[in-house]
Amino acid sequence: MATELAAAPTPVWQSAAYTLYHNAVVQGEYTARAVSRTTLTSNYQSPTAAFQSPRVSFKFSLNGHDNELPPGQNHLFVAVAHEQTPILETPLIVFGQVYADPTETPATTSLAPNTLLKIRLDMRPVLADFKRQGFYTLYNGQQLYKDDFKHVFVTGDTAPLSWNFNELFGQSEVELHDTHGDGIYEVTLRLHASSNAPATLNRWQQQLNTSEFPQYTSDYPLLDALYNLALEEAKRAVESDGTFRTGQEWAGVWTRDISYSILLSQAMLQPEVAKTSLLRKVTSDSRIVQDTGTGGAYPCSTDRIIWATAAWEIYVTTGDEEWLKQVYPIIKNTIEDDELVAYAASSATAVVQPSQATEHSEGNPVGRLTNLVRGESSFLDWREQTYPEWMQPADIYESESLGTNAAHYQGNKVLALIAHKLGEPDVARLANARADRIKAGINQHLWLPDKGYYGQYRYGRVFQQTSPKSEALGEALAVLFEVADEERSKSVVAHTPVMDYGVPCIYPQIPGVLPYHNNGVWPFVESYWGLAAAKTANETAFMESIAAVTRPAALFLTNKENFVASNGDFAGTQVNSSVMLWSLSGTLGLVYKGLFGLDPQAHGLTFRPFVPHALQGTRHLTGFRYRQAILDIELHGYGNTIRTITLDGAPLPQATVPGNLTGQHTLHIELANEAVPVASQHKVAHHVAPITPSVTYEAGWVRWTAVAGAQAYQVLCNGKPVARTIDTSFPVPSPTVYTEYQVLAVDTHGFESFASEPLLIDVEKVRYVFEFDAACPPSNEACQGYTGRGVVETSTSVNQTVSVRVDIPVSGLYAADFRYANGNGPINTSNKCAIRTLRNGEQFLGTVVLPQRGAEEWSNWGFSNAVLAPLLEGSYVLTLSLERANRNMHGEVNHALLDHLQLTRIQ
Secondary structure, three states, X not given: OOOOXXXXXXXXEEOOOOEEOOOEEEEOOEEEEEEEOOEEEEOOOOHHHHXXXXXXXXXXXXXXXXXXXXXOOOEEEEOOOEOOEOEEEEEEEEOOOOOEXXXXXXXXOOXXXXXXXXXXXXXXXXXXXXXXXXXXXXXXXXXXXXXXXXXXXXXXXXXXXXXXXXXXXXXHHHEEEOOOOOOEEEEXXXXXXXXXXXXXXXXXXXXXXXXXXXXXXXXXXXXXXXXXXXXXXXXXXXXXXXXXXXXXXXXXXXXXXXXXXXXXXXXXXXXXXXXXXXXXXXXOOOOEOXXXXXXXXXXXXXXXXXXXXXXXXHHHHHOXXXXXXXXXXXXXXXXXXXXXXXXXXXXXXXXXXXXHHHOOOOOOEXXXXXXXXXXXXXXXXXXXXXXXXXXXXXXXXXXXXXXXXHHHHHHHHHHHHHHHHOOOHHHHHHHHHHHHHHHHHHHHHOEEXXXXXXXXXXXXXOEEEEOOOEEHHHHHHHHHOOOOOHHHHHHHHHHOEEEOOEXXXXXXXXXXXXXXXXXXXXXHHHHHXXXXXXXOOOHHHHHHHHHHHHHHHHHHOOOOOOEEOOOOOOOOOOOOOOOOHHHHHHHHHHHHHXXXXXXXXXXXXXXXXXXXXXXXXXXXXXXXXXXXXXXXXXXXXXXXXXXXXXXXXXXXXXXXXXXXXXXXXXXXXXXXXXXXXXXXXXXXXXXXXXXXXXXXXXXXXXXXXXXXOEEEEEEEEOOEEEEXXXXXXXXXXXXXXXXXXXXXXEEOOOOEOOOOOOEEOOHHHOEEEEEOOOOOOXXXXXXXXXXXXXXXXXXXXXXXXXXXXXEEOOOEEEEEEEEEEOOOOOOOXXXXXXXXXXXXXXXXXXXXXXXXXXXXXXOOOEEOOOEEEEEOOEEEEEEEEOOHHHOOOOOOOOOEEEEEEEEXXXX
């Protein structure tokens, strides 16, 4: 209907931040309104477009890395233009020395549009070190060699600057150049350019015919219009080749994006496109593609397994038995590879006693049997956004994260279901056993009883601890996949921190990191959170999730990828896109799986509707295609108890439409209009955790720099708390065994920083180094900074197996890691993480990952993950081999340089 709908006098839902009416959402001075069910208007303007501070915070980057200054330290320039100075200019800033402009400006002063700013950087000290010794030592102790030096960039908080180090290559406008050959690098920026001003549409009117999709109407025109907006964007998201486009700004098919979208709604809405898209993400040898992740993708990131659950969702929705047969070997092969490469079962369990393996896991070595799967948090694949800065890609591989483990649990359950249907009982039994172990590991090692939800991940090197931050997607998946039992599920939804504009990806936030995953709300995550709330009958959380998805879509007139958690604005995040596939899929999923409670299963379609009291009334979903049937569904009332449900006028047993139903049918559902038991959620204010301490050791004392806002410091020894102090130093005795220390800062609200990088004390007493150059011909690769006479190259064609003889003077548990270089790509993109298997003779010791460290940076040395191995006194030949399970996502380039092996006695 085209007639403008008057605003309801009574809000449907409201908070301190915004109000939802039946046909409008109001946030301060901004209003979005449903003019009709196919037309929306909005007067929203990003505050970022209207006002920008002239205080420009920035730092420099060599080769696209965050390597000039420690976290929390940036340069500051006050960019206030005058008529007599059309181009502003910074003083000459020396690389690595903080510049702070003392100029004071009133808080109301805004950065003038199109301000020109020349930034001048003195690189002469760096160049002098290149000439004198061949390398420059960065603030973090790493050495940048002259031959690896390629680019100088500037990053910052004012467009065109951003803190996105991952995307610096190719951005010529933020690259500095030495135009005069004098060691002074310069760039002129146009700040607050009108072309960079964030903006949205002020009107949306449906243009595409979406009649082939299910049609939805209710007593709430705003929600109806947003449903229609999502339908139109879903249709726009299909490319000419029959695959899903990830977003308006994101071309191509991405494994996790399409998988999470398919689970939310696309299996129901566009199953054939979903099939085509999933099959596009399969390798030539029938494995799921891990197409993105830190350090060269797989296995630093391992959440590709969510593909399996999406494939199962297509089956239960369509009933396509041939599809099931097609995806079965792909899922089976992938999990079998993952079990060898990423599952955290270790040979070290031969030394660690069972009692140690079942104790609370803080303080146990990383080789203990946690039953968890290694790899980056699912979808949170931007290292600086969710991990401490000291963690390298190899460290992220060692981490054991909530969301990724929930995905692996469900992937194994799916494999078991498919194997059972296809008559493969042994495969089903093994898959169920793996799933049970992962579930037990999550509940034992990641559950935080004092908080009532799961921890973000386990992290560390030899000894790990659990990050107490919440991680919204992982929390939701733990509930939806039933990793959590009923009691814990209710606790998770009631206690996970939720902010005014939605559930943030993580909480609390990380200091010095601009919004994206950090201080960000992602509508698709909010939709999963809403479905978890519905599953636990938490009406408070479910209704607020619906509101939290409605508000941004209505005000921005598109389904954005993300927005800032602390202020609800789409501008200010590091990257964003309109027409985002998983965001629009979430809008639809809250209707299909939330309000109507559509739950497709192998035997039929079960209805578990949940209508919050605030949204009571009548709603219709017509033309819904389920397998060979077309359903017209009418839903009345509120609550989550069905009073009556009929199919073509006859009672429907178990509220389940049989899977073999054909033809067109009418369903009528009457809810009991009974209030569900009152349940709460944990509303919190925006909060930033303290910065991570920087720790050193000297003359029997561990020392660290004072952290702003910290009221105390927690000291850890080998992963266990040993002291809480207000001092910035701690005395430690000289150890005779392996000893590492870490420090966490604790603020006045009790929130912790990340633990500092593990600091090893007198490690030379328990460490033995073995050079490779004595075992293999040295490589001719141009590189510097190695420790022996040369380095050994290993690739798919050269030295597929590398051997080294080691002498073990004392029996014990040893950590084996490798100093290596991998210049096949930057840390954040590409797919050339080198992978190898470490063996002692025929005995499998573990998987070694050698992730990318920088594009063409062959003198950028780091260490692999540590494999824990029990070794008796004596001599051994250890081999590092490229085996079938070590195939990476590139397939052809699986390549690194090896400097030496170090063995460190842990126990």
